Amino acid sequence: MPERDESQQPTGEPTTDPTAEATPAQQESPAHPEPAQPVDGTPRASETSPKPRFRDAPVSFVRRSHRMSDAQEKAWEENSPLYLVEVPRSFASTSVDPEVEVDPAELFGRAAPLTVEIGSGQGHAIVHAASAHPERNFLAIEVYRAGLARTVFNAHSAGLTNLRLVDANAPEVLSTFLPAGSVDEVWIFFPDPWHKKRHTKRRMVKEGFPEVLHRALSDGGRVRLASDWEDYALQMRGVLDAADGFEREFDGEWAPRFDGRVMTAFERKGLEKGREIRDLVYRRTPLAQD
Numbered sequence: 001m002p003e004r005d006e007s008q009q010p011t012g013e014p015t016t017d018p019t020a021e022a023t024p025a026q027q028e029s030p031a032h033p034e035p036a037q038p039v040d041g042t043p044r045a046s047e048t049s050p051k052p053r054f055r056d057a058p059v060s061f062v063r064r065s066h067r068m069s070d071a072q073e074k075a076w077e078e079n080s081p082l083y084l085v086e087v088p089r090s091f092a093s094t095s096v097d098p099e100v101e102v103d104p105a106e107l108f109g110r111a112a113p114l115t116v117e118i119g120s121g122q123g124h125a126i127v128h129a130a131s132a133h134p135e136r137n138f139l140a141i142e143v144y145r146a147g148l149a150r151t152v153f154n155a156h157s158a159g160l161t162n163l164r165l166v167d168a169n170a171p172e173v174l175s176t177f178l179p180a181g182s183v184d185e186v187w188i189f190f191p192d193p194w195h196k197k198r199h200t201k202r203r204m205v206k207e208g209f210p211e212v213l214h215r216a217l218s219d220g221g222r223v224r225l226a227s228d229w230e231d232y233a234l235q236m237r238g239v240l241d242a243a244d245g246f247e248r249e250f251d252g253e254w255a256p257r258f259d260g261r262v263m264t265a266f267e268r269k270g271l272e273k274g275r276e277i278r279d280l281v282y283r284r285t286p287l288a289q290d
Contacts, residue, residue: 068146075153076145080165083152085139087168087177094143096172104137104182107164112137113184116216118170118204119191123151126187128262130155130163136184138163141170171209174216183216186223189261193229205236210243217284222249224258225280228270233278246282255279 068076085107088097105111113136117126120140130138140163142148148165155163166173174186194202205225213223223240227233233254240246249255257279267277 072149076149117187193232
């Protein structure tokens with residue numbers, strides 16, 4: 001499940017990923033103003049240099065550095081090439097080049113139903129599922145490096161060959177990197193609720209996100225969601241209820257707990273503290289104009 005220490009930048013602000021290179025604006029010192037226009041009319045460097053690029057919407061995380069254990073470091077160095085997908089970048093270290101599309105059959109060495117988990121955290125749910133369902137392919141999307149390392153360690157220990165990892169911004173992966181209609185299920189378990197009112201715009205599941213899901217999912221494909229934060233669960237339900245191209249696959253207010261989601265320490269602690277876990281599941285249907 002995703003770690004809740006990840007956030008994002010407001011719309012219009014440059015990414016502040018600590019691994020990203022400084023933009024020209026960040027490199028420029030205010031103590032040294034630009035020289036005046038040369039008398040021969042030659043453009044200043046700032047007029048010919050590429051301008052910094054920005055995401056046009058907030059992302060649902062801030063990538064922070066976390067120290068990995070010796071075991072995680074070793075697993076990452078030795079085994080990440082077996083599981084980590086190389087992602088061509090656009091302008092930030094978690095971005096995806098929109099001109100590049102991956103072939104899942106080539107990625108896994110076979111064609112099989114594909115499940116994508118957004119915010120896989122330490123990988124407990126997806127490693128368990130990949131072990132239980134060798135007939136399916138699984139793709140974990142996570143930007144938390146220590147979580148990716150733990151997933152690699154557990155996947156290698158289990159001898160999994162049907163799991164791959166992507167270190168990138170999930171909406172970009174679903175929008176361009178994966179082919180349209182290539183995903184059988186999308187899992188979003190316990191996304192960051194961004195509970196402060198001024199931060200709710202950073203939530204992933206909001207207006208506009210169903211279109212991203214709809215593109216990636218095959219007809220009849222499912223999106224499964226779970227949250228222990230009532231306000232966000234209500235928002236997710238409202239957004240998907242209102243979205244064209246999705247219909248509920250549950251009766252009543254909430255779906256039954258998905259039995260394919262392994263019970264993790266995070267979920268167990270929440271239940272012990274009296275927090276209610278709310279599940280949702282929706283099925284993709286053709287759009288009205290299809």
